[in-house]
Amino acid sequence: MIDIRKSEQRGRASFGWLDSRHTFSFGHYHDPDQMGFSALRVINDDVVKPSAGFDTHGHRDMEIISYVLDGVIEHKDSEGNIQSLPAGEFQLMSAGKGIYHSEYNGSTDSDLRFLQIWIQPNKRGGTPSYQQKDFGKAPGFTVIATPDGRDGTLNIKQNARLLQLILENDSSETFNPEMGSNVYVHVVAGELSVNDVVLSGGDGAKVSGLYQVCLKNNGAENVTALIFDLP
Template identity: 40%
Template sequence: MENTVLHKANTRGHANHGWLDSHHSFSFANYYNPDRMHFGVLRVLNDDRVDAGMGFGTHPHDNMEIISIPLEGDLEHKDSMGNTAVIKKGDIQVMSAGTGIYHSEYNKNKDQLTKFLQIWVYPNKKNVTPRYDQITLNEADRHNTLQQILSPDANDEGVWIHQDAWFHLGRFDKDFSTAYDLKKSGNGIYAFVIKGDVNIGTIQLSERDALGIWDTNSITITANTQDAEILIIEVPMSV
């Protein structure tokens, strides 16, 4: 029997630092909710808005897989591995923090805010050598289909992480319907609506709502509005 947990957009943690407006799907920083610690190995899903000319100063991470998905504008990344890069809408960025890295992220634009999703996933291997990667995707390849943006396999589509996880993005016409079949038995799905209204099975979701589903092999996604966008995160359920 499939199990679900519904996270409505307005039930997320919220921190407004002025330059940074962040909504937290799971406990993060000063937001603590014992019922929202993680979904399987998915530890963080932050929906961030960074003002023009502002950003995150240099800070450390370790033993976490960190994925950034820009939704609007761009973000300059610098890290202790010597990487300097700019990520923008259409890009996917991944870091394996492993034994430890330091990095900073800035919106260097003087007149445009940046919106991005930052996602943390517990790795299945500890203390790996840190690494950084980013790719640019063709956003047209997710029109009325689910475009794979992340997997456990370096030779597969998208970026890869140290975990049996798969991420897909889709942008759908109104009334378009598609199925997502889980890649690995025992995994669960955390579906996050970026834009518009969709149904997952019989459950209706609006913009920035999320639905966690486990003990299932497949889900059906139907768009109720034009250009509905959804992020499908498939992850192992045991940490």
């Protein structure tokens, strides 16, 4: 089964300094039919004004992934990590038993755009941790996060994988889930068909009960998408 979540159906939060689109229920936006999918709880498409950001706040028992699309995130947390996260890089913060952090737009004149992703862990508590890496833009699938951090991937506390998909014009790939029968596809840019269902930037698809997913670039520009292989 494929259940489509169109970009324009997402919730929206606008606070002047922040304009955010919520794929799933978050903050003041609540939809009982959109509480997440499997262990995937949040995908927020955040645009942050120059020199603005999220003041220090806390999390626990959540795997929080940031993927920068434009600009630079300035990150600081209670574990002593002070990092800059430029466009194209992924950050994974495992909140564990509790962590405080702030995230700011590092530019004084340009917007920051990033995806904020939350995945519920299968292990509670533990020492918080921080990981950051640029995985490049190679065509095809690039594995970003795995449960064991194999082959230089980010180590996530869940039986889940996150993959980046880049499809050039008139190219296609077949995805075979490894973690279960739940797959979530989030299109960052381009026009992508998922088993012949066409998605555009900001759209998503909940795929369940299928053990092969056909992904094809339907447009003239490159497709960038995130593939969540979920339990």
